[in-house]
Amino acid sequence: HFPRDLKWKTTDVTFRILNYTPDLKKADVDRAVRNAFNVWSRVTPLKFKKLYEGNADIMISFGAREHGDFNPFDGPEGLLAHAYPPGNGIGGDTHFDEDETWTKDFHAFNLFLVAAHEFGHALGMAHSSDPGSLMYPVYTYGKGYPLAEDDIKGIQSLYGENPNHGKVNPKPDAPSKCDPELSFDAVTELRGETIIFKDRFYWRLHAQMPEPEQNLIKNTWPEIPNKVDAAYENPEKDFVIIFSGIKMWALNGYNLVDGYPKYIHKLGLPKTVRKIDAAVNIRDTGKTLLFVDEEYWSYDEQTGTMDSGYPRSIEENFPGIGDEVDAAAYHYGYLYFYHDHLQFEYSFASRKVMRIMRANSILGC
């Protein structure tokens, strides 16, 4: 919140659109603004009434550079919009940078998302440091209801809950790296870094960074779905394959490779496989193991074909790790299997589990 928890004294808040951007039809702007207010009214007792003349609590306008509040915009990109916390006069007013291109889709910049963020300020919310929240200061495009738990907790502590609305389905908070119950979706190496996928986020571990860095997947790779099932690196060919459902994407460094997504069945998996749980490349053999439910396949990176004699049982061939895995990695002769909150260090040579650790010990917890 802003200092002193500034908020509107009444639950009936008025707004007025003073001018329109030429980038969109008037009706699209009206819809984006109304939907952005609805984001907040769904979870609070607040009601937003549109005025067509006179002074409203939240005055909405589009302007470029210096636009009347001695708080100028900066031309295309950079600054997108700003809003003032609740109060008289300029309080609550929301300004959009007319030098941006406003859209109603994923192209930069989606007016609904920016408006929803700015109205958060106009209602008393300051910036959040949770990269998955709507009130995070950096723009990210995403579909669906945009509020995260953090946003809802914040707005409800100012205004209370909506007595007439059932529970919404907020975006979960960013996972906490030292949560003892933390599990992972996928783990891969990427040119010496380690990338750990969890929900809409990934952690990046770099030898020269003492702390893991957490980012939204969409922030780095907008084309990749929000949920990654498995990933592995082929260091020989210098690519990383990311699996989500029946599709896979390839990265070269942090860049997506053209020609993807491809179907996972191109690898030779049967059509009955709809999702890969974990994938790992064994550097010494050039084979990539693909784990699906209680079984795994072996893919030969050299020939680009599935090895015969598969699928095999995980439980029988990797005794001690259980029958399913969430993620897998390979370092210096050891396979690291992640399942729920546990991590199994498995010796490839002696075919047994050497250590069992918490999954998040890799994150320094």
Place this chain on the structure above:
Amino acid sequence: KPISSEEKDDVLLAERYLRRYYGMPAGLQGERKTSDVMSKKIREMQEFFKLEVTGKLDDDTLEIMEMARCGVPDVAEYN
């Protein structure tokens, strides 16, 4: 050693960013003091964005500074 023009641009970008969002005072304050203040403000920014807190303009810090964002300061007092 003189800094390259690219590094100079980075410093200008950072100064503008920190002035706008982290309340870094504008104007000349003597070379040493300016860089102390800037380092403190970079630390604040890095802490907010959960970056490695170095007080230096590294690549990750500059990358965040270059991203499109909301114009409301992250740490300003509102009166």
